[in-house]
Amino acid sequence: MNGIKSISVKTKHFFEEIGDMSYFAIRFFKEVFSAPFEWKELIRQCYQMGNRSFILVGVTGFILGLVFTLQSRPTLLQFGAVSWMPSMVSLSIIREIGPVIIALICAGRIGSGIGAELGSMKVTEQIDAMEVSGTNPFKYLVVTRIVATTLMLPLLIIMGDAIALFGSAIIENLKGDVSYILYFNKVFDALKFSDIIPATIKSFFFGFAIGLVGCYKGFNCSKGTVGVGEASNAAVVYTSMLLFIIDFIAVFLTDIFY
Amino acid sequence: MREVILEIKDLKKSFGEHQVLNGFNLKLYKGENLVVMGKSGSGKSVMIKCLVGLMAASSGSIKIKDLDITSLGQKELDVLRTEIGFLFQGSALYDSMTVRENLAFPLRRNRDKINTSQTTEEIVLEALKNVGLEHTIDLMPSELSGGMQRRVALARALILKPKIILYDEPTTGLDPITSKEIIQLMGTIQETYKTSSLIITHDVDCARVISNRMILLIDGTNYIEGTFEELSKSGDPKVKAFFKN
Numbered sequence: 001m002n003g004i005k006s007i008s009v010k011t012k013h014f015f016e017e018i019g020d021m022s023y024f025a026i027r028f029f030k031e032v033f034s035a036p037f038e039w040k041e042l043i044r045q046c047y048q049m050g051n052r053s054f055i056l057v058g059v060t061g062f063i064l065g066l067v068f069t070l071q072s073r074p075t076l077l078q079f080g081a082v083s084w085m086p087s088m089v090s091l092s093i094i095r096e097i098g099p100v101i102i103a104l105i106c107a108g109r110i111g112s113g114i115g116a117e118l119g120s121m122k123v124t125e126q127i128d129a130m131e132v133s134g135t136n137p138f139k140y141l142v143v144t145r146i147v148a149t150t151l152m153l154p155l156l157i158i159m160g161d162a163i164a165l166f167g168s169a170i171i172e173n174l175k176g177d178v179s180y181i182l183y184f185n186k187v188f189d190a191l192k193f194s195d196i197i198p199a200t201i202k203s204f205f206f207g208f209a210i211g212l213v214g215c216y217k218g219f220n221c222s223k224g225t226v227g228v229g230e231a232s233n234a235a236v237v238y239t240s241m242l243l244f245i246i247d248f249i250a251v252f253l254t255d256i257f258y
Numbered sequence: 259m260r261e262v263i264l265e266i267k268d269l270k271k272s273f274g275e276h277q278v279l280n281g282f283n284l285k286l287y288k289g290e291n292l293v294v295m296g297k298s299g300s301g302k303s304v305m306i307k308c309l310v311g312l313m314a315a316s317s318g319s320i321k322i323k324d325l326d327i328t329s330l331g332q333k334e335l336d337v338l339r340t341e342i343g344f345l346f347q348g349s350a351l352y353d354s355m356t357v358r359e360n361l362a363f364p365l366r367r368n369r370d371k372i373n374t375s376q377t378t379e380e381i382v383l384e385a386l387k388n389v390g391l392e393h394t395i396d397l398m399p400s401e402l403s404g405g406m407q408r409r410v411a412l413a414r415a416l417i418l419k420p421k422i423i424l425y426d427e428p429t430t431g432l433d434p435i436t437s438k439e440i441i442q443l444m445g446t447i448q449e450t451y452k453t454s455s456l457i458i459t460h461d462v463d464c465a466r467v468i469s470n471r472m473i474l475l476i477d478g479t480n481y482i483e484g485t486f487e488e489l490s491k492s493g494d495p496k497v498k499a500f501f502k503n
Binding site for chain 2: 124126128
């Protein structure tokens with residue numbers, strides 16, 4: 001009986017959370033287009049998120065390209081299909097692996113950072129202080145961060161994809177004597193706009209999800225310092241789940257339209 | 259007749275089943291320092307947060323300059339808030355900003371509210387000078403001691419030259435010497451800026467030095483009202499409990 005009650009409470013809490021987050025998203029869309037605009041803070045957030053994630057995304061992309069090529073090479077060699085390596089790697093990375101892996105890395109790096117920062121501002125009354133001083137904290141803290149993640153994530157993903165392809169090209173150059181020019185010629189021959197555009201559109205949604213969940217968890221943080229940890233942790237967990245759901249929907253829609 | 263600058267009538271606030279404020283009333287007169295004392299958890303902070311619209315009251319009215327804040331829209335409330343300075347219990351300085359940025363923050367959208375030809379930098383410096391901390395202008399809040407943080411927060415609360423200042427436990431977490439300094443500073447500010455102050459505290463020393471009048475908040479309502487001397491001589495055991503040390 002207790003088990004059923006516990007499941008019922010958790011289910012209710014889950015749907016309440018979805019409702020609250022939807023309301024939070026609606027409020028974002030209401031406030032994002034209304035003046036005053038916090039341009040300075042938006043640029044600062046874009047810089048912070050892009051600049052601070054640059055090395056992490058770069059290293060992740062590079063290793064992703066290296067490892068993917070190294071792991072695929074023996075199998076392709078067995079079938080005499082190693083010349084397909086640039087096409088296979090580029091399509092896999094640009095359409096799916098690059099955006100998802102980099103978005104997950106950013107969920108950990110940026111999403112948890114936003115959750116912890118806003119959470120700690122909430123419990124130390126900094127958000128209240130902002131409101132009392134006549135500044136709309138939702139606009140200043142939430143809108144700027146969500147817009148920044150939505151704009152910066154596609155850029156980080158494009159950069160990460162490019163570095164991953166470069167990593168793959170290095171392995172092909174060292175192991176298969178393929179020149180860089182030939183490798184990238186084959187990459188661009190294989191890629192079509194129908195591969196790049198859906199992946200890029202998808203990455204905007206990934207960015208939005210990371211910003212939205214991080215801000216929602218941080219802005220609604222309670223229970224003191226414990227709550228800050230919970231907000232940061234929940235931001236990563238919820239965002240990761242949301243990223244997979246968005247990815248599934250994006251792949252499904254791409255399949256229909258392309 | 260003294261001018262009433264802030265008036266709370268029959269304020270009620272509950273969280274679920276728990277009734278925190280149960281018909282609280284208050285009048286703050288122009289130029290006075292009114293202390294509201296109560297035990298921890300008695301609803302003092304809830305009351306002060308209802309006062310600036312950070313929490314919605316369950317019922318009752320809160321009038322500041324004849325405007326009932328419980329019925330104001332967001333824009334009108336933001337305008338009214340510039341007339342009120344708020345010193346938070348934990349200072350609430352923005353920890354990602356320097357002291358200069360912290361003080362300049364309220365001026366971003368309300369610069370025209372202050373009738374002065376001074377630049378933002380000059381206004382910030384003057385506010386810091388008033389609390390004796392102009393040398394900290396480029397420091398981060400984490401580089402300041404608790405007492406210095408409280409003084410910077412006070413300077414920030416005063417930056418828009420408000421008519422009313424709300425102090426939420428201004429001496430909590432400070433050592434006795436620093437507490438004394440903060441209390442003295444509060445007095446100096448009141449004289450300099452001619453503000454009316456509502457002070458929420460459970461610090462008897464603070465109440466003794468700063469108050470013109472006091473209200474004891476017990477069980478969510480005004481238990482007793484009077485000057486410090488009157489209340490400290492009261493024979494009521496509930497009142498005596500506050501002053502026994």
